[in-house]
Each structure stands twice: as structure tokens, then as C-alpha cells.
């Protein structure tokens with residue numbers, strides 16, 4: 001006899017139930033009944049709203065994200081712009097200021113950052129073309145997506 005599929009740790013086998021040709025199984029978490037077939041049970045388990053994350057990740061692997069969480073994230077990302085998976089309640093409550101912080105940069109801030117960047121380049125005697133270098137662009141993009149790296153021309157205008 002082949003070893004039992006691990007999915008059966010999460011379902012009770014009901015055997016034959018009146019009204020169904022195939023044997024049935026019941027989800028241990030939400031009592032949902034399906035045909036006692038491994039594929040059917042896995043399909044339900046994957047979307048089961050009552051199964052714990054630990055149980056789901058124990059079966060599907062540590063990277064598994066239950067559907068309910070994915071739905072929540074989708075909800076968050078559509079309604080609250082750019083607040084990602086790491087949100088906690090206190091952040092949600094102050095979402096307006098967080099959104100401002102995450103999403104926007106005022107032109108004054110942009111100017112100040114440009115000037116600081118230009119001064120750093122100038123005072124440290126770095127290449128004026130630093131901001132044109134692809135890895136530097138990528139770094140800044142990652143640090144602060146809203147900040148536009150100034151071009152060489154802007155540097156000179158800012159410094160002189």
C-alpha cells in the first residue's frame with residue numbers, strides 16, 4: 001500500500017455518504033465536504049478560510065500565502081496605495097500621512113535632495129557623471145522611488 005497522502009491529515013474520510021457515488025471527505029477546519037479525492041481535497045484546502053496558516057504552510061510549504069491573505073493584500077493595495085504586506089494596524093490608522101510619506105515628494109524636498117546630492121558629489125570630488133551611472137540610478141530608485149536623480153546640467157546650475 002502506498003503511503004497516505006499528507007492531505008489526509010487535514011480531512012476526515014467519511015466513506016460513502018447517501019446521495020453521492022464517490023466516497024466523501026470532510027475538511028477538519030471548516031467541515032466542508034468534497035469527494036475523497038486527493039486533488040479535490042487539496043483544491044479545497046488551498047482556499048479553506050478556516051485552516052490556519054501554519055497548517056497550510058505545513059502542507060504547501062513555507063512560502064504559501066493563503067488566499068484570504070492575498071485577497072486582503074489586494075484590497076489594501078487598491079484602496080490604500082502602496083502599503084504592502086508588512087502593514088500593521090497602527091500604520092493603517094494613520095494611512096494618510098503614511099501615504100504622503102511613501103508616495104510623494106514635494107518639489108522643495110526634491111530640490112533639497114538634489115542640492116544635497118550635488119554638494120556631496122562636489123565636496124567629495126566625485127564624478128559629476130555619478131548620477132548618470134546605471135547602478136547609482138538603480139540604488140536611488142530603490143531608496144526613494146519618487147526622487148528623480150538630477151542630471152549633470154542641474155548639478156552645475158545648483159552648485160554655481
Ligand SMILES: [Zn+2]
Pocket residue numbers: 027028029030031032044045048049050051
Ligand atoms: Zn476547509
